[in-house]
Amino acid sequence: MPSLALLAQSLASGIFIGALYGLLGLGLSLAWGLLGQINLAHFALALLGAYLTYQLGTAGLDPLATLAIVLPAFFVFGAALHWLFARFAVSAFNSLLVTFGLTVIIEAAIQWIWSADFRRLESHYADIRYRVGTLYIPLPELLTLALAVALSLALWAALRYTDFGKALRASAEDASMAQAFGVNAKALALLLSGISAALAGVAGLCIALSYTLAPSQIYAWVGVVFAVVMLGGLGSALGPLIAGIVIGVSEALTMAFTAPSWAPLVSFSLLIALLLLRPEKI
Amino acid sequence: MKHIFALLIAALVATLAQAQTVKIGSTLALTGPLSATGMIHKVAGEIYVEELMLTVDKVDLLIGPYATANIVAAVGVAQRYNKIIWHHTAGVPSLLKYDMQFPTGGLPADPEVSLPELVFDAVAHAPKAPKTVAIVTSKFPSVHFISVGAREVAKKRGLQEVAWLEWEFGNRDFGAIAARVKEANPELLFIGAIGVEGLLLVDALRKIDYTPPLHFHMFPAPGPMAKSPAAQRALALTTFEQHPPFTNNPVAAAFVKTYNERAAKAGLPDNAVELQAAGSFATWQTLEAAVNGAKSIEDKALAAWLKKHPVDTIIGTLRWETPSNYMPGARLYKIKQLQDGKWLVVWPQEFTAPGAKLLAP
Known part of the structure; x- marks a missing residue:
């Protein structure tokens, strides 16, 4: 019979990995739901962010301070990418193909700069963990959870209560009508695209703090994060975090109490169940 | 991709x-x-x-x-x-x-027999020979095949198997698996891993303040392991290390x-x-x-x-003497251990690095 300590530690582990899923899914969901961009390159950007954190961190910069460089750079990249998409009127489906190509280019660039070998950021954060009873809480994972919750809540509040958010939602629903009311849809889209890319940079920081890096890792979370985004609802700010934690905890409990190799079935089983039972929620 | x-x-x-x-x-x-x-x-x-x-x-x-x-x-x-x-x-x-x-x-x-035997021979010469083993493995074909064989070899040697866990190759989240290993508390953790999987597992173990007395990694990525504090004293297979002999x-x-x-x-x-x-x-x-x-x-x-x-x-x-052209027995394989950031052969004795021996608590 598994102990309570195992249950508690597995639950914590599921919440932490779910927070990373949510963080990776947040920018993807907003761009997909509000801009009609299915941005596969979001994963490549996140890993590029992780490598930049590694590089800057190895050079002596505190990993958290690297955000001061990575976030503005990624914001500009995201906005520029959307400008190109708008310039060439790339459709949602074509955006999937174009960003897949971009993903391959970023992967090749990462491999060219940092080689295919594994890289690892050794930071003092990795050595810090808190003990609560029998439960251990590592600081890097706690930071991931805190960032995921804070950013999801902030974006949810911005979308719900600010003029910026209302204008974005109005543009997503009926762009021409929103423009008739004076909404500058193009500028908002550039802004949101930049924010989405910056969110990938934040996810990259979290990946660098907790994982060993390799270029192929771009694809490690694609399937599960797509499931998270669809379960959480396209364009939702809180949905990916909630869906991520549900999937993360389900996977962790599967690993803790049955064969760990069954865990990957969880996310897709949940997605299929939702598609069958509540297709209108997607 | x-x-x-x-x-x-x-x-x-x-x-x-x-x-x-x-x-x-x-x-x-x-x-x-x-x-x-x-x-x-x-x-x-x-x-x-x-x-x-x-x-x-x-x-x-x-x-x-x-x-x-x-x-x-x-x-x-x-x-x-x-x-x-x-x-x-x-x-x-x-x-x-x-x-x-x-x-x-x-x-x-017969890698599924000879290689686990080599590992168990090596750890039998540790300061305290293990009596319990947790065998955990990726489903990557070769390491899974050898790990399944290790279960049989362990059984024949009287080692008590306290955990048997498998995960899909490419898994990145080892938190729950680490919690299960800690719960099982083996004296030897036999990890059928390739690349960084073993490192991710020992990292996850370290995060919950647990290090098994002996941990063996089948075919690890040597570089990241060498730099990680969590991987110190890891054991692994090798045929060559850049030290005498x-x-x-x-x-x-x-x-x-x-x-x-x-x-x-x-x-x-x-x-x-x-x-x-x-x-x-x-x-x-x-x-x-x-x-x-x-x-x-x-x-x-x-x-x-x-x-x-x-x-x-x-x-x-x-030599290519067997019907499959493979070597008879694991005669070219050795066991190495990560000591102070360097991989040193610690078994068999005639191939050990100068002054090196298998370290364990």
Whole structure:
């Protein structure tokens, strides 16, 4: 019979990995739901962010301070990418193909700069963990959870209560009508695209703090994060975090109490169940 | 994404009388989850063809890719065209029935028995021999195959199995698996892992303040392990490490020197010669010995020569005596341990690094 300590530690582990899923899914969901961009390159950007954190961190910069460089750079990249998409009127489906190509280019660039070998950021954060009873809480994972919750809540509040958010939602629903009311849809889209890319940079920081890096890792979370985004609802700010934690905890409990190799079935089983039972929620 | 990059190495060959061209085809995964090791084989292969030169005429030969599944596919192609093929890292011999395939990495004909026996022999000589074992493994074909065999070997040796866990290759979240290992509290953690999976697991264990007294990693990525505090005292399989007695061989010493330089130039974070690079080099040594020994480039003549003649390489003497052409027993394999950031052979005793011994709490 598994102990309570195992249950508690597995639950914590599921919440932490779910927070990373949510963080990776947040920018993807907003761009997909509000801009009609299915941005596969979001994963490549996140890993590029992780490598930049590694590089800057190895050079002596505190990993958290690297955000001061990575976030503005990624914001500009995201906005520029959307400008190109708008310039060439790339459709949602074509955006999937174009960003897949971009993903391959970023992967090749990462491999060219940092080689295919594994890289690892050794930071003092990795050595810090808190003990609560029998439960251990590592600081890097706690930071991931805190960032995921804070950013999801902030974006949810911005979308719900600010003029910026209302204008974005109005543009997503009926762009021409929103423009008739004076909404500058193009500028908002550039802004949101930049924010989405910056969110990938934040996810990259979290990946660098907790994982060993390799270029192929771009694809490690694609399937599960797509499931998270669809379960959480396209364009939702809180949905990916909630869906991520549900999937993360389900996977962790599967690993803790049955064969760990069954865990990957969880996310897709949940997605299929939702598609069958509540297709209108997607 | 896995992308197989075709590597065609063309080496200009000088004989005493005239220059001739040798073409050797090989495939390596230079992107995807196996790319880190693919790079090691690429660097080692380039050193061989550039530094040593093949003195043969009009060769059209094949060297297999890295890792079991890719090698099995490549051997199928070689068989279709009746070509001889050398390969270094196929860990499931029973999958290879073709009589002109020649393993050159030193793997035994029965890796699922011989390799776990070697591991359990080594830890039996630890300051406190383990009585319990947790066997946890990736579902990557060869390491899973050997781990399943390890369960049987452990049972026969009277080791109590306190956990048996499997995960899909590519898994990145080891939190819950670590919690289960901690709960089982084994005296030996036998990890059937390839690449960084074992490192991710010991990292996850460290985060919950647990380190097993002994932890064995089957085919780890050596570089990241060496730099990680969580991986210290990890045990792993090897055939070669860059310390005596291995480097007493002048060919090995020269290769180590060149590889260290070339790997640094190629941007690899770990520049040491170990299992992978040495196995790759041994493959090229075998190829050269066969062509020169058989004085032919005909596939059947090369295969016949190899069946009758052992070849001395930097990892030891390779033989192809069994029906599968694999080595009988794990005689070329050793156990190494990560000590103060360096991999040192600690078993068998005649191959241990100077002054080294297996460390355990």
